[in-house]
Amino acid sequence: MPSFNKILIANRGEIACRVMRTAQALGYRTVAVYSEADSDARHVQLADEAVCIGPAPVAQSYLSIDAIIDAARRTCADAIHPGYGFLSENADFARACEAAAITFIGPTVEAIHLMGSKRLSKLAMLEAGVPCIPGYEGAEQDDATLAREAQRIGYPLMIKASAGGGGRGMRLVEEPDQLLAQLRTARSEAQNAFGSAELILEKAVIEPRHVEIQVFGDQLGNLVYLGERDCSVQRRHQKVIEEAPCPVMTPELRQAMGEAAVKAARTVNYVGAGTVEFLLAASGAFYFLEMNTRLQVEHPVTELVTGQDLVAWQIIVAEGLPLPLEQDEIKQNGHAMEVRLYAEDPAAGFLPQTGQVLRWEPAEVDGIRIDHGLVEGQAVTPFYDPMLAKVIAWGATRDEARRKLARAVEDCVLLGVKGNQRFLSNLLRHPHFAAGEATTAFIGEQFGSDASLSPQPISPAELAIAATLLYQASASANAHQGGLAGWRSAGNAPWRLVLRQGEQKHAVELAVHDAGQQPRLLARVSSTEIAIRLLRADGRWAVVELDGIRRRIAYHQQAQQLWLFGQNGDLELQDVTHEPVGSQGGAGSGTVKAPMDGAIVEVLVSEGERVGKGQLLVVLEAMKMEHPLKAGVDGVIRRVQVTRGDQVKSRQLLVEVEEA
Template identity: 75%
Template sequence: MAAFDKILIANRGEIACRVMRTAIELGYRTVAVYSEADADARHVELADEAVCIGPAQVNQSYLVIENIIAAAQKTGADAIHPGYGFLSENADFARACEAAGIVFIGPGVEAIHLMGSKRLSKIAMLDAGVPCIPGYEGADQDEANLAEQAARIGYPLMIKASAGGGGRGMRLVQDSGELIAGLRTARSEAQNAFGNGELILERALVQPRHVEIQVFGDRHGNVVHLGERDCSVQRRHQKVVEESPCPVMTPALRQAMGDAAVKAAASVSYVGAGTVEFLLDANGEFFFLEMNTRLQVEHPVTELVTGQDLVAWQIKVAEGQPLPLRQEQIQLSGHAMEVRLYAEDPAHGFLPQTGEVLRWEPAEREGIRIDHGLREGQRISPFYDPMLAKVIAYGATRDEARRKLIRAVEDCVLLGVNGNQRFLANLLRHPQFAAGRASTAFIAEHFADDASLFPQRAATGELACAAALLYQSHAQANRQRTGWRNAAQATACFQLGQAEQRHRVELRVIEPGAQPQLLAQVGDARIALRLLDGDGRWATLEIDGVRRRQAYHLAGDKLWLYGASGNLELVDLTQAAADPSQAEGSTTLKAPMDGAIVEVLVSEGERVAKGQLLVVLEAMKMEHSLKAGLDGIVVRVQANKGEQVKNRQMLVEIEPSEA
């Protein structure tokens, strides 16, 4: 038995908090590690001890094996849980733990090395008789050879980073003309994300489902599966919705997929938690995709339908105990569904968002679980994945779980940083998804025109509410300063800015006082409202005779409201002068978010065409291509490769060409 008393969690954010929860419940002491950017993070606060392991950049902190081992030794931690991402599937890390006499809560070095490579794992699965997608997984990575192999496989095909995951280093190629560019982009992204540019090629299946099987093995030769998760709804190969059980699963298919997953795990003497991922086509055929040798982001849905704590299983197996249950004792009950709350703006190409979390109130209630690592006041930086939290719902039926999840997503209050709640709620409401008919092509084919994917004008009721809150704030400040009293029938006119939009709201005071009665004019709409209460976090208003509560945050001339569209940021421009920068139009290319410059592809004096790639920016583990908005000549370049830039920082200035 490998006894241990103190567990270091070599990760951050929601997964670090989630592992600590179980570790503490089981009586273990916990140690957090953190970068300088995470000094005030929630996982640091929850741990018994915490050690700073370096600067914000992951390759100087969370990916530095020596620093994490040193932190364990310094605090006396005798076990390390890697979470997911970062070093969780790094064989060298598991080997370093072993060499230091520290228990690694995960599979053995050999299994991590083999299954962590899409190329090597596919070869092993073919040898084990597990059905695999036709493709190329050879060691010859020369572009000419890959082009030859692609022609043999046929188009469309998938390029995948052998060491990858999370959609990074993955490209769909429709024909030979796209291949070389796809190979180079995928290789660059894979090298940056995983330190390994090795690629594999696979035949692209048309509209498959992505179904994965949760497996577990122990040191006594036992391997079981805990049912399946359907992860078909994806965007850019990133999972958006995960659920268990799969809507089209039958007992016979579950038996066949479960047996194949157990065979895959047993073939490599697997120990601990793992996930065998398959693609399931419309005919019921399934093919091995990859095996993840770690806990998955979506593990909570399996926990809810099985009633098991998978982190507790991991810890027990790492101690040398046998699996808690035999295969026949594992039962699925009810339905669970999970979505990922991201700091991103779906209305602007899902750009990752940075900034300060001004308000965070997760909607935790019966049947709802929210795993998160957020604290009010913390900054969301460009250095890490933009996932903020996971919202998970459980119900007796799929539709009950879906309905609960929609409400929970909409009720989680997030202010200060844009989130993807409206996108998630609309997706969960979509008839195709509600009917359980979503494949991996769902978003592209059925959701591309959804309103959440385009900038939306603030609703008239939201603008009226904003004007009322600003009015009351000004009135209170004036009363405190001068003893001024607002008078009935007085009219105030507000100019409110929403990104590039401007809104005019006329507000007439019908009845002044602590609970003013107001009449707002927004365009052609007239809205009667009374502000009953406001404590800086929640306001109670009566709008056209209907009482409602409104989450808000007011700081200076900026007001954040939380409503049907999620986080709405408005600026009081009533007293502001015209912004001269608006005259620049599209002649300047600005950074759309905080990030690091990967490539600068133009120089001063160069003539460029509209749509031409100028700069490549890396933020939150993804590369973003920044292109020219017009034809012209580059007159100024203020970006250098490797430089860290801020949101809205000017990068390139273009002088328009004469007509």
């Protein structure tokens, strides 16, 4: 007899959808929880039942233990799966489930408590004989103690949030004079993200690989490892590409790391899915980093190479059953690779993006799996992590998986919100990564000048396509009006359009040679002429012929607004041909505006104060990260429009600086 029948998923987005898929396939009923901002989200639509647990801020919804336990009681859910993030590694949450007689699909309270603290877990690993990086894991957390310990450890060193993960509360310090400022930022991020400002210090291992081992334990004392994942390609300590197996792994090294991971798990009688993370030096030496007591974001790559469903394993173990396989039965086949699709703009310093998802069409490529929580029309808000989807590829070889993944990333259509597809595609196609040589230093050292990291001009071809679609929409509207609608006294004179992209305007001339069902036009953009023919446009896809070559283009149009899925991802254009001159005055260089929706966590200046160019004025928190906003000019603060705690909208004026 199963010990539970209905599973509440205490999470949102793609991981909530992914857990539901397996739970429902195994015959369990599922319950979604959601905040007011997520009322129309995909995970809400997929669940058998759904309960609103509070307002948008995570502290009042997805981090509210009482609200989630109450939702389980109201729906008679007898098990809770926490996903990852939020409360997944919160010992108090696991304890509350236990007190409410609800099965927590995860490890024990004791294991979460110990391994959830980088400080305590490292002490336990040192005692167990697991290799660790030299550092400071003490309870004294004042600046003087940390500065003294940093001097002992030596620079460069890493500051890490003891309770953290995902790069939050983590800072590289290369010189002593950087330490105090980085401690302040790390503490603030750690407190906001994890509710604990406790930090540890570690000697920085230069240019290592980041390799993690998937472990699994059952309630009968069995423990196994399911191979490794290489997560070396990182930006700001956040994983960007994950793959299995590791390109430099040998059978001997895999066994040594696997056995060390199992030893780490055995110290806490580990039950369920866990990941032991290591730094792998070029010499082959490896060092314990941390243990994540939950399912990892990148678990699909392990699933694809082992053929196992790790969520199903979690549920089986939570029911008290033995692990499905013993160690010698676990095999790897082929290669798998994963990237994370984020709502962010790499060309603007990876600024998180908010807005409405107007089009979402996942790629359809053989051997591709896409885990996502998106539906068209939903809002991407500043309240949650900007990850939208995971794109995972399997291939018989590493290069096959890499090629498939690059194509799938390029073919995932996302309109209305900027995404990081071009950045991911260029990473996957980079020769250094293709050769399997990437370490944690790869992006910083090999990729800094990539075209995806700076604004790229819209191409004449893209402007020609946009102008043609706007012309066709106008012509169709005029045809429906009848009479003299659309009549032009200029005869065959070219149509002249002005299209705005951001702050830039582009002039396009269209000479119409055939205004039939498949219009033929000649577009002129500056000195470039492009022969274009519109073969089909259905509101989602357009088929155009450019200088004799056919292309299929995803698009979305609302009145004079047009979104194109171009070579650099989402392109937003507006037809401003008939806009009065001077109606779009821009803000001066002395204004500081919110780059996205978010909350003001610090205001560091006051009106009348003299400031210098580059001086920090305001700190904005959005999508779990802090964003410093600085003065663009030397001058005097003329107006401060916000105070700490204010919620602000994208492009909202925050501070005005009168230039000196």
